[in-house]
Amino acid sequence: MSKKPSESEAARRARFAAAARERWPVAKGSLAHVARPCGRPQDCPACRSGRRHPMWIFTFRQAGRLRCRYVPEACVEGLRRALQNGRDLEARLVEEGAAFLERLRRAHAQKKG
Numbered sequence: 001m002s003k004k005p006s007e008s009e010a011a012r013r014a015r016f017a018a019a020a021r022e023r024w025p026v027a028k029g030s031l032a033h034v035a036r037p038c039g040r041p042q043d044c045p046a047c048r049s050g051r052r053h054p055m056w057i058f059t060f061r062q063a064g065r066l067r068c069r070y071v072p073e074a075c076v077e078g079l080r081r082a083l084q085n086g087r088d089l090e091a092r093l094v095e096e097g098a099a100f101l102e103r104l105r106r107a108h109a110q111k112k113g
């Protein structure tokens with residue numbers, strides 16, 4: 001991944017779009033393996049023994065609210081891949097933002113002479 005200072009905005013945009021296209025599906029949030037008590041912990045052998053019920057939970061923020069969803073075991077790998085793609089894309093956005101500000105500052109400095 002070489003960054004030439006002379007690269008045009010159109011070329012940068014195309015490079016970013018290509019990187020985003022490769023990162024699909026995407027997700028943002030966290031996946032956790034937890035063990036929770038069920039609705040009837042007194043009648044449940046797993047809960048009475050302290051093992052409780054292991055499950056995967058996906059936690060994410062939507063419009064400022066924290067949300068949780070149960071994740072079936074069969075969906076864990078797919079969601080993991082999406083989360084990694086989301087992290088990669090987010091890191092890319094951060095890089096692009098910092099690089100964009102540098103270009104804006106250089107353009108502004110040149111205008112001032």
Ligand SMILES: [Zn+2]
Pocket residue numbers: 037038039040041044045046047048052053
């Ligand atoms: Zn239980």
